[in-house]
Amino acid sequence: MDLSIFGYQFMQNAILSAFLGGVACGTIGVFVVLMHMPFIGVCMSHAAFAGALLGLWLGFNPLIGAFALSLLSAAIIGPLADRGELSPETSLGVIFSLMLGLAFLFMGLMPGTKSGALELLWGSILTNTRNDIIYLGIVAAVVVVLVLIFYKEIQATIFHRDMARSVGIQSTLFLYGILFLTGSTISASLTSIGGLLIFSLILNPAAAAYQLTYSMKRMFLLSAGFGVLSGWIGLLFSYIFNIPSGATIVVTSSVIFLIAAIFSPKRRVKGWQTKPLPEAGH
Amino acid sequence: MNSIIDIENAVVSYREDIALRGVSLKVDSGEFVGIVGPNGSGKTTLLTIVNGLGRLHQGQVTVLGHHITSGNGHSLRKKVGYVAQVQNIDPRMPMNVREVVMIGRYGLLGVLRRPSRHDWEIADAVLALVGMDHLARRPIGHLSGGEQQRVAIARCLAQEPELLLLDEPTASLDWKAQSGILELVKQIHNSRHLTTLLVTHDLGCLPLACDRVVLMKEGLIWGEGSPYELLTDDNLSQLYDIPVSVVRSRRQEAAPV
Numbered sequence: 441m442d443l444s445i446f447g448y449q450f451m452q453n454a455i456l457s458a459f460l461g462g463v464a465c466g467t468i469g470v471f472v473v474l475m476h477m478p479f480i481g482v483c484m485s486h487a488a489f490a491g492a493l494l495g496l497w498l499g500f501n502p503l504i505g506a507f508a509l510s511l512l513s514a515a516i517i518g519p520l521a522d523r524g525e526l527s528p529e530t531s532l533g534v535i536f537s538l539m540l541g542l543a544f545l546f547m548g549l550m551p552g553t554k555s556g557a558l559e560l561l562w563g564s565i566l567t568n569t570r571n572d573i574i575y576l577g578i579v580a581a582v583v584v585v586l587v588l589i590f591y592k593e594i595q596a597t598i599f600h601r602d603m604a605r606s607v608g609i610q611s612t613l614f615l616y617g618i619l620f621l622t623g624s625t626i627s628a629s630l631t632s633i634g635g636l637l638i639f640s641l642i643l644n645p646a647a648a649a650y651q652l653t654y655s656m657k658r659m660f661l662l663s664a665g666f667g668v669l670s671g672w673i674g675l676l677f678s679y680i681f682n683i684p685s686g687a688t689i690v691v692t693s694s695v696i697f698l699i700a701a702i703f704s705p706k707r708r709v710k711g712w713q714t715k716p717l718p719e720a721g722h
Numbered sequence: 723m724n725s726i727i728d729i730e731n732a733v734v735s736y737r738e739d740i741a742l743r744g745v746s747l748k749v750d751s752g753e754f755v756g757i758v759g760p761n762g763s764g765k766t767t768l769l770t771i772v773n774g775l776g777r778l779h780q781g782q783v784t785v786l787g788h789h790i791t792s793g794n795g796h797s798l799r800k801k802v803g804y805v806a807q808v809q810n811i812d813p814r815m816p817m818n819v820r821e822v823v824m825i826g827r828y829g830l831l832g833v834l835r836r837p838s839r840h841d842w843e844i845a846d847a848v849l850a851l852v853g854m855d856h857l858a859r860r861p862i863g864h865l866s867g868g869e870q871q872r873v874a875i876a877r878c879l880a881q882e883p884e885l886l887l888l889d890e891p892t893a894s895l896d897w898k899a900q901s902g903i904l905e906l907v908k909q910i911h912n913s914r915h916l917t918t919l920l921v922t923h924d925l926g927c928l929p930l931a932c933d934r935v936v937l938m939k940e941g942l943i944w945g946e947g948s949p950y951e952l953l954t955d956d957n958l959s960q961l962y963d964i965p966v967s968v969v970r971s972r973r974q975e976a977a978p979v
Contacts, residue, residue: 596825608800608829654861656816
């Protein structure tokens with residue numbers, strides 16, 4: 441295989457983007473999986489997509505649009521998730537369909553060719569600019585540093601929000617912080633992975649890590665590792681077969697999940713469960 | 723005796739439903755108070771206004787010298803242990819029993835401080851106290867309901883609370899687990915000189931455990947006093963709106979053989 445491609449600046453940018461995006465998405469994914477809020481992530485990724493399209497249509501930086509709309513959706517979702525008002529699935533369904541509708545509306549209003557919009561839909565890690573990488577790097581660093589600093593509060597909030605509140609932790613504040621980080625990570629990774637696929641890179645590595653460990657610290661590490669691995673292997677397949685990188689990254693993360701699920705120690709039946717039951721009356 | 727809980731004319735409503743309709747109650751330091759009443763009578767809401775989780779519509783609540791207003795409850799909650807009903811915990815949750823007990827100390831530690839060796843020693847000591855030290859490394863989701871309630875009590879004790887609130891800690895547990903948990907709570911209450919509020923439907927345990935019983939119905943305190951005087955067949959018949967004969971037969975069924 442000709443490896444001279446890795447000497448080019450655009451490929452080095454892509455490798456660095458895959459690393460930073462994998463770490464950020466993998467870390468955020470742990471919140472999404474353990475707090476049972478995958479639909480919140482889907483909703484926020486579509487909000488980011490709609491915001492980026494708004495930026496493209498009105499001629500400002502799509503990243504700013506993605507950031508603004510994903511945080512707006514977090515501000516709407518936060519109180520719904522915290523107070524348990526309405527049925528969360530119903531209200532999230534309404535926000536999700538609104539965001540999707542807005543995305544297609546902005547795409548329709550956009551003059552000229554829609555190539556920029558389609559790039560946001562599928563993602564294009566190979567065209568990432570220096571600015572994209574800086575933004576992704578800042579978000580990845582903020583996510584990792586905040587998890588390290590507030591690990592115990594985050595752990596308690598993830599375990600049980602009401603219980604965390606009952607011991608004096610301001611778990612509502614941490615819930616909003618988690619949603620804010622999720623929105624920021626989705627926005628920063630949008631150009632690399634694409635609006636339709638970004639959520640898979642958040643969910644799959646964490647879901648794979650969840651199959652393999654009973655330690656939350658190890659789950660964070662495994663999930664970030666699987667995120668990076670998905671990005672790098674996906675990038676390699678994208679180069680070899682000349683197919684869209686966003687798709688290969690997501691398919692790779694799904695395969696990693698499948699392997700983890702098959703070999704999960706959590707699926708094994710314990711020896712004592714197969715022992716014969718004691719006789720009745722003894 | 724000094725009151726460490728002083729509730730005056732508390733009104734709490736959830737939209738159109740009024741959960742408490744002007745409740746006043748004083749609890750002295752060291753008391754063990756049982757709270758009894760039918761479902762929807764306001765028992766859980768009463769506990770949540772004591773630890774500042776519930777929002778008062780009207781009235782005043784002072785607990786451990788803190789005058790509770792909306793937003794200042796989290797500093798009080800560091801001193802108040804709260805055990806809720808058996809929770810559904812994800813069996814694959816990546817946390818072990820010891821880590822869950824340590825959460826009890828997180829509020830006391832405050833942000834930016836990590837648990838020290840001393841904190842872990844306290845967590846291990848309270849796990850041993852509730853008889854769960856042999857399961858310290860077990861994933862929390864692998865425990866039975868009774869074991870999870872023992873862990874919840876250990877988590878509260880790790881908090882080193884002055885006040886213990888228990889909201890139906892034995893609901894949905896079998897008879898053996900129920901009696902084990904209640905004996906443990908009574909023993910801890912006595913040995914640690916706590917003040918305890920226990921919401922329960924297990925009327926049989928109340929005379930043994932409680933100094934005083936509060937009966938609640940439709941968001942009001944319907945009666946309070948000694949459990950032996952208050953928990954009569956006639957009172958229970960009126961409290962639960964069922965005939966006296968039914969109360970008697972239920973009590974006979976519930977009595978230990």
